[in-house]
Amino acid sequence: MGEGLGHKTRRYYRSEEDLRQFYFNLKQMPCPHCRSIGTLIMHGYLYGYDENAFNKKIIRGRRIFCNNRKKHKPGCGRTFSVLAVNMLKNFSITADSLWQYLTGLLNITNKTNAFISLKFTLSISSAYRLWKRFSISQSRIRSYLVRLCPPPECPDTPCAGIQTISHLASAFPDSSCPIAAFQQRFQVSFL
Numbered sequence: 001m002g003e004g005l006g007h008k009t010r011r012y013y014r015s016e017e018d019l020r021q022f023y024f025n026l027k028q029m030p031c032p033h034c035r036s037i038g039t040l041i042m043h044g045y046l047y048g049y050d051e052n053a054f055n056k057k058i059i060r061g062r063r064i065f066c067n068n069r070k071k072h073k074p075g076c077g078r079t080f081s082v083l084a085v086n087m088l089k090n091f092s093i094t095a096d097s098l099w100q101y102l103t104g105l106l107n108i109t110n111k112t113n114a115f116i117s118l119k120f121t122l123s124i125s126s127a128y129r130l131w132k133r134f135s136i137s138q139s140r141i142r143s144y145l146v147r148l149c150p151p152p153e154c155p156d157t158p159c160a161g162i163q164t165i166s167h168l169a170s171a172f173p174d175s176s177c178p179i180a181a182f183q184q185r186f187q188v189s190f191l
Ligand SMILES: [Zn+2]
Pocket: 031, 032, 033, 034, 035, 036, 039, 066, 075, 076, 077, 078
């Protein structure tokens, strides 16, 4: 899962095959909390709600437990999650939908209209919450993106958000969802 990350703990997986590889490597992986190696075990599913149906449960990822019940070399007993790469931490909207929303902004200047035009079931307040969250995360997002390529020239765009969206698109030109590609590549939350 991801390349050149050294001993950083993986946080996202792109497929069931990728997840199998992650499980296979668990024994050599350090716990993100206590750094112990050999203590991590699977700890069930991480559920959430479908972005299009608030009463429909979906699997967002898996929980991993740092086993503190082992007699020899016990772990710290804490857990962490690995998410499917199309999931966004703390939001029910998927990376795909967020990308549609953000790229919609390239053509429509009014954020509410961009959201309505995509016929999301989320509320307008969610649209502003997402935009605010994205705005706060931008400098961090860009600091990752410059590792892949310089920001594209956007002389006509004073809006920093639109520059970041363009930068994402040029950093992952072959991906249908650069946000998911970002999470997979850097193994960090986009927002
Ligand atoms: Zn631990």
